[in-house]
Amino acid sequence: MDTAYTVKTPSFEGPLELLLDLIEKKRLAVSDVSLSKVTDDFISYLKTLGGIPVAYTAHFIVTAATLVLIKSKSLLPGLSLTDEEEGSIDELKRRLEIYALYRQAGEGLKKIFGRGVLFKRPYPAITPIFVPDSSLTKERLAETLREAIMNVPLREENLPEATVIKAITLEEMIGSLTERVEKSMTLSFHKFSAEGARNKKESKVFLIVSFLAILELVKQGIVAVRQETEFDDISIEKTTVISV
Amino acid sequence: MGLSQKIEAILFYKTDAITVKSLASILGVTESEAENGLRELAASLSERGINLVRTKDEVMLTTSKETSPFIEKIAKEELEGELSKASVETLAVILYSGGATKSDIDYIRGVNSGFMLRNLQIRGLIEKKANPKDGRSFIYVPTMDIYRYLGISKKEELPEYSGLIESIDSLSEEKGN
């Protein structure tokens, strides 16, 4: 939480790049331990993205959810992960390792680019001879140009596709969670996270964001979480006497 | 006169990159004969001032790497700007893998690479081709120009080529494909 991570243009930075930067800054290798260690920094960066369109931050939030899973193993010892969750942890680690390799390779390319260029033989002087093509008509020219113009991508088209997360941000979730916890002393995690979701896909996203929000509140000491047995629902309580 | 001499003359005249396929058709030989001729030519140029560059499908003659400092002095060609971190990363994926789809690149980098790919195409460093594995999709492949700017004559001359390919392969196997 101490180090506010700043990036110049967040919309062009991906979660993998951020994550790898955080890990390499601590001089660690990709592992559960290192990922767990950078989770807080990652989430605090995420919170700085408040003003960025949700579509841009969606990738970050999905990655944050996986990080939270990793971290939650130590934070909530009773928590048992499903195969799917274990799968996304493995996938994130593997992606990071592959990304790290290409990033390093990219640095190698940067070092040699433009040094020791192999020169092409320039075109010899031309004596043009007018040779059109019988298929060349005004109409064909117009049509070809129209097509070419249509194929220029619009900037908006290049937003990340993951628009699953609608208008929900971590801050909103924390706000709502604090309010609810204050109202009722004990709140079921499942009950809370399911609220407001309109369909299954959305409810999964709500679940992820809720989890992030809870961890944030736990860290701030506002709530305590308790899970009686494995697979059991997680209880959320406002901390009055208990300190976390 | 042997095949390698004919190839040398054609490439010299052509100045631009040419596919092995069209080279074979100009010469009236099979592609594998053309490949033999190219191997012979590369060998005969090993100690010369000119050099044969080979991408996956294309070949071209260039000045040799050792002579680069002299040619730079008389060259009009100017490289526009440095490459950003994001562009070298994207180029690395395309160069080392020999060709990648947009979704491959997006997945590896964890971001949408659409604009980056367009910029690299405009600069002539990569090009979009029909995917040989799936005609409806496209792959991005390195151009002759990116080889030239990096000063490499074939992909095996990329920095740490074999080590990186090995590491990538072993990571991909873990996934089970």
Next chain:
Amino acid sequence: MGLSQKIEAILFYKTDAITVKSLASILGVTESEAENGLRELAASLSERGINLVRTKDEVMLTTSKETSPFIEKIAKEELEGELSKASVETLAVILYSGGATKSDIDYIRGVNSGFMLRNLQIRGLIEKKANPKDGRSFIYVPTMDIYRYLGISKKEELPEYSGLIESIDSLSEEKGN
């Protein structure tokens, strides 16, 4: 690396004939040293597809005589082949805009147009001129012949002119110049 390799690279890059004197000056050697290098180069080229041609004061590299049937074939293809879609697209951008820089054309097309511009010039459809707005750069303009061939006297007579030129202009603006 010997002198003859350096000379070979320089002559390869120069395309035109160059005096022995200026060759020596590029290399930073005396004229008689350059002469020695040239002799060595001529010997090493004896069995290759390119030749060293020498007038009294000037030297240049050319393709060797035996290869001329192939070279003629390529030259003919360059002239007579059907125009590719990419060439027609490039020509259309130049015609509608009435003249465009390479970087504008590349931006609108989203790919590097170097090869197409060369091809269209060989066929006399466009020509390269100094850019009136910036003396160091060039613009590509339609030739009189292509106007005549299409039966138009000014660009405004092209089909859908105002709509298409508006799109081109707004793309150029987006590019930022």
